[in-house]
Amino acid sequence: MSTPEQSSRPWTAPGGMPSVPPASPGSQPPQRTDGGPQDGRQQPPHTSRPGQPPTWQQPPTTGGGPGWQQLPPEDVARLHRPGVAPLRPLLLSDIFGGALQTMRRNPEATIGMGLIVMAVLLVPSLLGSLATVRLLTSLAPTDVEVLTLTVNLGFSLLASYALTGMIVHVVGEAVLGEKAGLGATWRAVRGRLPALIGAMLLMGLLMLVGTVVLVLAVVLLVMALVETGGGMAVLGVILVVLVVLGALVLGVWVSGRLTLAPAAVVLERLGPWRSIARAWSLTRGREGWRVVGISLLAGLVTSLVSFLVQLPLLGVALWALASGGIDLSPLSTSTLVMDHAFQLVVGALVTPFTAGVAALLYLDQRMRREGLDVVLVRVAQDRAARRAR
Template sequence: MTEHGGYPPPGQAYPPPGQAYPPPGQAYPPPGQVAPGHPTATVPGAAPAFAPGAAPAVGHPAAPAWAMPVLHKPGIVALRPLGLGDVMDGSVKAIRRNPGATLGLSAVVLLACLVPSAVISALLTMVSLPSPDDTSSMGSLGTLPASLVESLFTWLATGVLTGLLAHVIGEAVLGRRTTMGRTWSSTRRRLLPVLGAHLLVDLAVVVPILLVVGAGILLSFNGHAAAGLLVGVLGGLPCLAGAIWLSTRTALAAPAIVLEGIGVRPALRRSFALTRGVFWRTFGIILLVSVIAAIAGSMLSVPFSLVGFVGMAATGDNPQSGLVMVVIASHLGKIVSGALTTPFVAGVVGLLYIDRRIRLEGLDVTLIRAAAADSTGRRG
């Protein structure tokens, strides 16, 4: 309520929704500008608007509400708490507005990782079948070494892309377009911490599962099949639940490393703090987009798999050549599908990180000011 009973003073227009009247005798600043005495912070390079402490505490904006510029959606999403539709639509918009820095960069990274993987996997496949007449190890055992190598290189490519694409999302939220070169130069020093965080989480997830599975197999081989099955079930279910919980609680570590410039341990703690109280929401959204990406990736990989199996059937007298064709086709399918689906998943995770900081820290206020500074700089 104002001294006029909640209505604007005579001759004065209503303020924009959610904003208060300016102090007496002071006019609203023009659209896209901030009132004198409240300078905006520019956000060069790696977007220090996301740095820890950059956002004002909730209820304590850096400038009065009436001084904030009306720039509620400078980029791919509105600067407010985001819903499921917002994060999915924003991820798609980031890809459409920055195809080179998303699809192109994903294709380059996957090529750089999976071409050597294809060569190594093909050689391992040939070694695993020492003789063209030896068909006993065909099938899953014949391609097992190749599958392990492919998984390792895919993990490396995914970790690198998670860091690179977090920067693209941060820029796109502020309405900035970026390129592969600028993304690489702004992010390359943060890639090792991103991979380190991924490695720590994956080891914490995989090692307990391997121990339980190994114990079950060992008991089975020693004639205790029932005990081995019991150990596998009773030990595997808690390990699976723990893996889901840990992966969800640490899902926002990579965006924190890239956008805040912090290390591995602070980023993991940051992710735990940001996901506190919203485990099921975070898990549900990540699971949904992962399923969508997996279905899309499988559909994109089907033509390459068919080509590989047709080639294998055509070289029936030479199992080595047939399995090598399957391995190469699998890598080609992974490159194509990964280049299209990885940016989508990484975009959703990056927007979940921004959403949590908006809800907990009022980051939208800082981002609006940074976008206003960009707008003023372009006009100047």
């Protein structure tokens, strides 16, 4: 298992096109396993300095003891897949399978971490919702319900984003065959939580600005058509529908491209704005549509899983509550408690998978665009050599 120091700055963004870090004497350069080009691609820079721990950009040379060349053939073959995903540009099956394998191999740092994080942040959400219902009795029930939903949504997003950052670190270690524990994950990610929250708020602000612009555009369009007379009513309705549908597609496309921002925050140690810019840069061109499509597919899968998990639990809970004569109105204490309990269970099961998909998509884009797979194979060689001593 890697130490916290070794994983503190794992994936620094490339700043130029230096050559691959030198190998130990007598070693052969790592070969790509996908038939892609060996040279001419941007490589991560040499970021280590004397006295600093090795990073994935500059693995140390092995001095003394057996090198990776002296490993058994089966161990050398595993260097191209030391962990949950192969060290080459990934397929859809690699991404989904890697996310699931991370959860299966390290349940305490994925599902266990999900239960802890969701519980820590959903408890104040529940208390805030109950306080809203108790204190704001002068408001209409519909207004109170909207406020409770807003409080719940805010804490749920915060829990989901914090958990995503932690799972990204776990997946980053799992790719190289390492198992990150709860304590090591917390020590590695706790300093990135403010940046994660800042990125979430910044993306929310950008989405809010976009929504306001859309609403203003629709209102101005309707006003302009009303002034022209009745013959334009049908055309106005069609134009409004087209504008709204176009805005929805644009919103999905933008949000899909920004799914890599949490990985950039945690793995590259970037701030909120730079992580958003980094995610946008990694998904430019045709690759952006691939990232958006896989993210949408992952969202559909998790929605189906959420429905299948919630359906029997909801049926049992409603039967128990109804048979006991307990109030099931939307603002009742029992309903609020039950809703938060469902979010706790579903979030702990679903968020590790979506975070794993985002982390592997980030890894895939860096291997395709920056040749990160070559560096990761070199790191796998070094770690295998150290274990063989």
